[in-house]
Amino acid sequence: xxxxILKNEAFQSLFASLLCIILxxxxxxxxxxxxxxxxxxxxxxxxxxxxxxxxxxxxxxxNLGGTLVKTAPLIMCSLSILFAYKVGLFNIGxxxxxxxxxxxxxxxxxxxxxxxxxxxxxxxxxxxxxxAIVGLxxxxxxxxxxxxxxxxNWIALYSTNMILTPVKEITSPxxxxxxxxxxxxxxxxxxxxxxxAGNEKVTIALPLSILIAVLVLIVLEKTKFGYELKATGxxxxxxxYCGMAEKRNIIVTLMxxxxxxxxxxxxxYLTDFEQWSCTSSAVxxxxxxxxxxxxxxxxxxxxxxxxxxxxxxxxxxxxxVDKTMYCSQISDLISAIIIYLCGFVFFIKYAMNYxxxxxxxxxxxxxxxxxxxxxxxxxxx
Amino acid sequence: MENQYAIEMxxxxxxxxxxxxxxxxTIQLKKGEIHALLGENGAGKSTLMSVLFGLxxxxxxxxxxxGKEVQIKNPNDANALGIGMVxxxxxxxxxxxxxxxxxxxxxxxxxGFLQKKEAREKVVALSxxxxxxxxxxxxxxxxxxxxxxxxEILKMLYRENEILxxxxxxxxxxPQEIEELxxxxxxxxxxxKSILFISHKxxxxxxxxxxxxxxxxxxxxxxxxxxxxxxxxxxxxxxxxNVNLHVQKEESTPxxxxxxxxxxxxxxxxxxxxxxxxxxxxxxxxxxxCIAGIDGNGxxxxxxxxxxxxxxxxxxxxxxxxxxxxxxxxxRLLSGMSHIPEDRHKHGLVLDYPLDYNCVLxxxxxxxxxxxxGFLRKDNIRKYAEKLIEQYDVRSGQGSVTIAxxxxxxxxxxxxxxxxxxxxxxxxxxxxxxxxxxxxAIEYIHKQIVAQRDAGKxxxxxxxxxxxxxxxxxxxxxxxxxxxxxxLTPKPQLKTxxxxxxxxxxxxx
Numbered sequence: 090x091x092x093x094i095l096k097n098e099a100f101q102s103l104f105a106s107l108l109c110i111i112l113x114x115x116x117x118x119x120x121x122x123x124x125x126x127x128x129x130x131x132x133x134x135x136x137x138x139x140x141x142x143x144x145x146x147x148x149x150x151x152n153l154g155g156t157l158v159k160t161a162p163l164i165m166c167s168l169s170i171l172f173a174y175k176v177g178l179f180n181i182g183x184x185x186x187x188x189x190x191x192x193x194x195x196x197x198x199x200x201x202x203x204x205x206x207x208x209x210x211x212x213x214x215x216x217x218x219x220x221a222i223v224g225l226x227x228x229x230x231x232x233x234x235x236x237x238x239x240x241x242n243w244i245a246l247y248s249t250n251m252i253l254t255p256v257k258e259i260t261s262p263x264x265x266x267x268x269x270x271x272x273x274x275x276x277x278x279x280x281x282x283x284x285x286a287g288n289e290k291v292t293i294a295l296p297l298s299i300l301i302a303v304l305v306l307i308v309l310e311k312t313k314f315g316y317e318l319k320a321t322g323x324x325x326x327x328x329x330y331c332g333m334a335e336k337r338n339i340i341v342t343l344m345x346x347x348x349x350x351x352x353x354x355x356x357x358y359l360t361d362f363e364q365w366s367c368t369s370s371a372v373x374x375x376x377x378x379x380x381x382x383x384x385x386x387x388x389x390x391x392x393x394x395x396x397x398x399x400x401x402x403x404x405x406x407x408x409x410v411d412k413t414m415y416c417s418q419i420s421d422l423i424s425a426i427i428i429y430l431c432g433f434v435f436f437i438k439y440a441m442n443y444x445x446x447x448x449x450x451x452x453x454x455x456x457x458x459x460x461x462x463x464x465x466x467x468x469x470x
Numbered sequence: 471m472e473n474q475y476a477i478e479m480x481x482x483x484x485x486x487x488x489x490x491x492x493x494x495x496t497i498q499l500k501k502g503e504i505h506a507l508l509g510e511n512g513a514g515k516s517t518l519m520s521v522l523f524g525l526x527x528x529x530x531x532x533x534x535x536x537g538k539e540v541q542i543k544n545p546n547d548a549n550a551l552g553i554g555m556v557x558x559x560x561x562x563x564x565x566x567x568x569x570x571x572x573x574x575x576x577x578x579x580x581x582g583f584l585q586k587k588e589a590r591e592k593v594v595a596l597s598x599x600x601x602x603x604x605x606x607x608x609x610x611x612x613x614x615x616x617x618x619x620x621x622e623i624l625k626m627l628y629r630e631n632e633i634l635x636x637x638x639x640x641x642x643x644x645p646q647e648i649e650e651l652x653x654x655x656x657x658x659x660x661x662x663k664s665i666l667f668i669s670h671k672x673x674x675x676x677x678x679x680x681x682x683x684x685x686x687x688x689x690x691x692x693x694x695x696x697x698x699x700x701x702x703x704x705x706x707x708x709x710x711x712n713v714n715l716h717v718q719k720e721e722s723t724p725x726x727x728x729x730x731x732x733x734x735x736x737x738x739x740x741x742x743x744x745x746x747x748x749x750x751x752x753x754x755x756x757x758x759x760c761i762a763g764i765d766g767n768g769x770x771x772x773x774x775x776x777x778x779x780x781x782x783x784x785x786x787x788x789x790x791x792x793x794x795x796x797x798x799x800x801x802r803l804l805s806g807m808s809h810i811p812e813d814r815h816k817h818g819l820v821l822d823y824p825l826d827y828n829c830v831l832x833x834x835x836x837x838x839x840x841x842x843x844g845f846l847r848k849d850n851i852r853k854y855a856e857k858l859i860e861q862y863d864v865r866s867g868q869g870s871v872t873i874a875x876x877x878x879x880x881x882x883x884x885x886x887x888x889x890x891x892x893x894x895x896x897x898x899x900x901x902x903x904x905x906x907x908x909x910x911a912i913e914y915i916h917k918q919i920v921a922q923r924d925a926g927k928x929x930x931x932x933x934x935x936x937x938x939x940x941x942x943x944x945x946x947x948x949x950x951x952x953x954x955x956x957x958l959t960p961k962p963q964l965k966t967x968x969x970x971x972x973x974x975x976x977x978x979x
Contacts, residue, residue, distance in 0.1 A: 313840040323822045330817040331832040332800030
């Protein structure tokens with residue numbers, strides 16, 4: 090019975106993810122101990138508490154809302170990574186496609202004055218086209234998707250800086266506020282702000298991203314399309330052998346992956362929660378955090394919803410660390426450590442199976458020895 | 471009395487999960503002799519040599535060198551005992567020179583600085599002594615396969631190995647190179663080296679070996695002096711029953727042409743030459759055409775070209791009157807082609823998919839399995855899979871939902887065969903379809919093939935070993951004789967007769 094539970098795939102995923110989180114927190118605590126032993130315990134608790142830091146329900150809800158606003162794009166980024174990963178591709182270019190999404194949605198909103206629906210659609214299409222470049226290079230020129238993805242990330246970053254410069258504030262590197270310059274491009278809240286004590290940044294982005302997670306699950310598990318894509322991912326040669334268009338599948342996959350990432354970008358930037366800095370020198374970490382979220386979520390679309398929330402929770406929680414004891418970068422450091430260890434899910438799963446198998450082998454040997462001993466005794470009689 | 475054996479492997483037993491690769495095998499290699507090890511594919515020759523070379527550990531049995539028992543735990547132990555091996559696939563660094571490759575691992579040096587001069591003198595001396603005619607400064611990538619093999623031989627000689635193992639050394643050589651290799655082996659033996667020569671080519675064994683040990687299905691059959699044994703006796707020992715090499719012509723009643731191949735040329739992935747050159751042949755309804763040959767003679771590329779996995783360099787393929795030369799794989803499959811692939815893990819199955827998904831790998835898009843909205847009809851897929859499982863007796867842990875990876879190789883193969891035959895194809899290309907199956911399953915599949923043929927289907931069969939050919943009466947078989955290592959040359963005049971010219975090409979003529 091116990092063995093059955095231990096060997097269950099879902100249980101293993103969940104267990105491994107939880108163990109990763111505990112490990113991450115523990116290592117983060119040790120690092121804090123080294124920097125300043127007196128405040129370590131309190132600091133790590135602050136990270137975990139996040140919005141619970143406040144005692145008033147109102148403030149708590151408002152802060153929870155803030156975390157949720159950034160959870161939506163993270164869900165999308167991890168879905169982007171997950172989708173490509175199921176087809177055997179490691180789309181590290183998601184960060185660049187996300188960047189393209191920012192560029193397209195802000196440009197459409199601020200420069201062309203479009204509403205939120207066309208902004209979102211155009212962002213998705215641009216991300217998909219950007220993903221298609223990686224796909225074309227991969228399937229027709231055999232360029233590794235990681236290499237071309239990383240290079241395209243930089244191209245996306247500097248192109249975004251350049252394209253958005255006309256719509257930035259004169260005195261700062263930041264783009265205009267949507268609230269003042271393009272209010273119709275802001276995503277509607279549909280009453281969600283009421284739930285979070287009037288936090289107007291909580292928009293339909295969150296339910297939309299959950300809906301897309303469900304859609305991804307259905308496409309991958311239930312449809313002919315998903316069947317083909319997964320077969321290509323598991324065994325490219327077999328896919329070719331049975332007549333699937335494996336080249337087309339790779340391109341389509343990266344287009345969908347890019348589209349999801351870019352849509353995620355519009356989910357954040359069309360809330361006016363953040364402005365783009367036209368002097369950015371690195372692509373937003375969202376795309377890379379998506380990798381950790383996808384793995385922490387056990388590569389399950391529904392799992393990514395929870396893992397994305399957790400990662401965002403930790404990241405935001407870092408802001409509450411006592412700045413008199415630790416320098417301001419400590420919050421990033423701690424969340425980075427935890428996110429990093431989240432990537433160990435598969436290692437833990439492997440180790441678990443290894444231990445189970447070894448244990449079984451031992452018991453089988455014991456049983457065999459026992460049986461032999463018994464027969465010998467029987468023979469003596 | 472002085473011990474006359476250089477190496478003795480006594481009562482070696484080596485088991486792999488589900489199979490006994492070597493079952494109580496004994497071979498004794500005399501000093502200065504060329505000892506051949508004969509057996510079909512999968513008879514356990516390579517496993518035995520791997521045990522001797524320290525790549526595997528035997529469960530039972532002992533190895534003696536010069537009469538003393540030794541332990542060989544890894545190739546380094548083997549080297550220390552003076553055992554060297556020329557592998558079937560050479561282990562050379564392409565962008566290094568011959569000399570660099572020879573001294574690799576045992577580089578002569580002073581305080582870490584290479585002393586190539588002495589090494590070169592030694593190599594040149596060895597090369598002259600044994601008539602190897604090799605240029606120590608040539609780069610491996612620039613020299614012929616035969617020369618690369620000599621580099622491997624020199625590598626063993628440079629390390630002063632006394633016992634030399636040749637693992638199917640002639641498989642990659644041209645006839646002339648084979649002649650030269652035979653001479654080199656004789657020179658080596660004359661100089662006192664002991665040679666173990668693995669092969670399944672009887673004429674070569676007859677030409678060069680002093681004695682010959684035969685393995686069959688992992689069991690030791692016997693050792694004979696080659697000069698006393700005839701080719702027929704040797705092949706009977708290898709195959710297990712008297713093989714009638716002169717089978718009468720059978721009447722066959724071929725129907726319309728199903729497949730017409732004209733001047734097909736397919737490039738090779740391994741080397742720059744074409745693997746299949748200008749092959750033309752026709753397959754008729756009710757015909758089973760066998761293509762036999764030693765591995766690496768172009769059969770794989772032939773199948774790839776035919777099924778569309780590799781593009782043709784030139785030529786034309788017509789299936790049921792339709793030109794499919796440029797057709798996609800899907801189009802070929804839809805126009806009545808079925809393909810049991812050689813490598814079931816690489817091509818045949820998606821190992822991480824459950825069995826039922828694998829059963830519809832080429833049919834998932836049919837309305838029976840996908841509804842008009844693009845959703846899979848999982849009930850029907852499962853039902854269909856269960857039908858195949860029942861009909862073909864595919865055994866697995868959890869029935870149709872078993873992950874293919876966890877199934878045994880034989881059952882994986884059964885699933886593929888079931889899938890391909892059940893498609894009711896016009897042309898079935900079966901590459902070693904009974905690989906890894908037990909006797910009962912083999913018989914069932916053979917019956918299926920014959921039944922399909924009687925129903926007017928055409929078959930292409932690539933048998934695993936020559937024994938399979940005799941299992942099929944009234945087939946017309948076309949034999950491909952490897953003229954050189956890379957050529958597939960059809961012999962049209964042999965069509966519709968069951969003459970098998972390989973293992974003894976020359977003698978049988």
